[in-house]
Amino acid sequence: MRPLGDDTGPAIEVRGLRKLYGQTVALHDIDFEVSKGEIFAVLGPNGAGKTTTVEILEGFRPREGGTVKVLGEDPFRADEEWRARIGVVLQTTGEFEDLNVREVVRHFARYYPDAQDPDELIERVGLAEKRNARASKLSGGQQRRLDVALGIIGRPEVLFLDEPTTGFDPSSRRDFWQLIRDLATSGTTIVLTTHYLEEAEQLADRVAVIVGGRILDIGVPQTLGGRDTEATVVSWMGPDGLESVHTTAPTKFAADLHARLGGEAPGLTVHRPSLEDVYLQMIGADTAATAALASAAGVTTEDS
Amino acid sequence: MTVLTVAPARRLPRARLRRIASLGLYRGQLELLQFFRGTETVVFSLLFPVFALVIFSSMFDGEIAPGVTYSDYLVPGIIATGLMVTGFQTLAISIAIERDRGGLKRIAATPMPRSAYFIGKVIMVLVTSVVETVVLVAVSVVLYGTHLPGTADAWLTFGWVSLLGVTACALCGIALSSLPRNSRSAPAVVAPFAFVLQFISGAALVFTDLPPWLQWIASAFPLKWMCQGLRSVFLPDSYAAQEAAHSWQLGWVAVALIAWVILGTVLCLATFRWTKTRDGG
Structure with missing residues (x-):
């Protein structure tokens, strides 16, 4: 059951977000909003606060100040129903070595109330030929496709992608971009961190540049x-x-x-x-x- | 427990419990599938105790008490060690690796109830412990003429000591999995606990041969009590007089193991993390 008014507000709302690691300020009161169906890219050098910001949005980290709302709820206090509306594509973890692609995807489908059909999804991310291959036998790019499949299997309304195309060859990168655009067209809000500026330019409706825990600029790639x-x-x-x-x-x-x-x-x-x-x-x-x-x-x- | 405490349940409690149970069973099935497909883990955690049994009993020979050979003494000790290895060592190392690689974070990012993960681990540990114990008992019967417990009471003791022991070990394993900083150091952090305990708890060496101060240290940990409880199952009643307290002390075995189950639970709740420690970025 969704909270009232949920559909009218932005998908993500961040106000005065502050994060401390001990005495160190990792995020200095940052503000931004992401609208529904938008593709939002977060750029920044390593250690700038990208991952911290995204992990707070994903509900993995507490914060020291400010308000954060994702789909109208505070991610850190959100429940399983909220989780079912969120997708997270993590960097390859390789914990499924002894399971095959189909087993892994079917397994994750069980967690969601309205999961996609595992076989169709495997097809969609381009792993149809590898459906019976053990996860440990996949190439880097194929593992990333599996990661993506696990992130979108629950038909998320908001999808987080952490450096999604690392290890892709140029043509699979383009296929992947198309997949992301299709998801956005169908209404999914997408937040991605990337080191590839071309990726941000190709995909993102808006880009935020984070340096030293502050947002330096935020805007469409053409005017950034x-x-x-x-x-x-x-x-x-x-x-x-x-x-x-x-x-x-x-x-x-x-x-x-x-x-x-x-x-x-x-x-x-x-x-x-x-x-x-x-x-x-x-x-x-x-x-x-x-x-x-x-x-x-x-x-x-x-x-x- | 820094990350994601259990969210308030909005679903009907019964539907939620059913979901937890069914996903927990499902995860258990998956854990077992992964465990038995991982050849090295099967070999090392199931066969290691068998090797230990064969090697130790070929090193020492003869009777340690009338009608009790060293091999007889060793069998319950090695069974207890096997329970500790599957419950504690294998679990602690595998969870540390899952956490370090981000596998735990991936699960935590889904709407899977957190408790289903632990149910899955418990199922895996229980099944592998049973398999392990059956293998060990079979080997001892064939090689050392070990007598299976003759009374229902003995079987009952076998059951509760094993169950409490493996539960205490598993909880400590889950708690300890948060200690290693990364997956490379996990075996190095975890193995010494298991290794030292084996030698001071009466698993590999006769407990009463140890200096009293070592006996005292060992008595603070669960393995000593597991070994003692299982000796009451496999050794003749006459041997009870040879124990440190001149009795099997089954009441104390229960107290010690339950205390460790409680302590293990507290440690788990206090230390369990779904993500790696802060890494900035």
Whole structure:
């Protein structure tokens, strides 16, 4: 039985969330909301507070201050009925070594009041050929698919994913993104942490960047960190080699360049800062050297 | 108990109990399936006591009292050790590994009632203990001519001592599983407890041969009482006079084991964690 008014509010509501580890402040009064059906990505360097934040939302950790509501309830005090509406995709744990894929999925289906059909789900995450393989014999990417299957088997209204595509090859990553988009389209609210900026850009409706236990910025990937208004790099082949200019008016600059050269500028590129550029700037990494050269986002920072 | 205390039950209590029971049984089935598919665990935890029995009884020979050989003395001790290994050692190590890998967190993230997990563990421990004990008794009957208990009373004692003993061990195992910091250190943290207790509790060596101070230490732990209780089942009544207290002290066996069951429960509730210790991130 859902609380009244549950369907109108945001899926997740966080106000003044504070977390201490002993004397250390891990989260400094953070605020955010996630609407129903939204895909929300949490980015940040290791140790920034991503996992802590998500674990508080999942109900695994208590907090020292603030209010947290997920589907209208305080996760740390929530009951099994709330749990049945939440899905958590954890990093591969490998505890099922001696069970096969089908046994594991059927086993988890038993826990939920309205579980998906295990065989259909195995098909959907692309493990149909491996349904009788022991979990310990799966490749890294296949194990992640199994993790995902266990996270969504109960048809969650809110799904948490912790670095979901680590270990995927590019094509399975795209399949996976499609699966996530499909879930979001069908109304599932999705919160994911990731180290892959391309993943955040491809999937997320909004992105939050957490550094040192504070939210530095929160917004759609296209405008994060003032990315839409930030200087754009225009470069072209001049008589003495590659020339490039930082400008906030790239269209005007290109028109002027055209007039000045009396025709096409050879090798013209107009490069807006990628999500990775603004992200690295925000977390304080030195991006001056890389900004001009940065190709499309998707070059990944390695996870620990 | 830092994480996720039991949520208030909103469901009808009876429906909830039925759900807990059915998922608990289901988990027990799964635990057993995993246990018996894991060849190494089966071999080590089931055959280790058999090896111990064979090795120790071939090392020492002869009678330790009229009509009681060292092998006779060893059989109940090794049965008790077997119960301790399946209840305490195997459980403590396997839960520590599950926790470290995140398997416990994954279960805790589902709407499965927490108690179903423990019911599953209990079922696994009880079944493996029975299998283990049957194997050990069969080996002793064949190799050492051990007599099966002749009276209903003896069988009853066999039953309650084993059940209380394995329960106390399992609860301590669950509690101790929270101590190792990661799965690599789990065997190193857990094994010494079991190893030392075996030698000072009258499982491998004749208890009354030990110096009194060691006997006192051993008396604080359950294994000594399990061994003594099982000796009353397998040794002739005349041997009771040779015991440290010149009697089987079955009343004290019950008191000691029940005390450990209570202590084990308290320790479990105080220490059990579903997630690893804080790791920031």
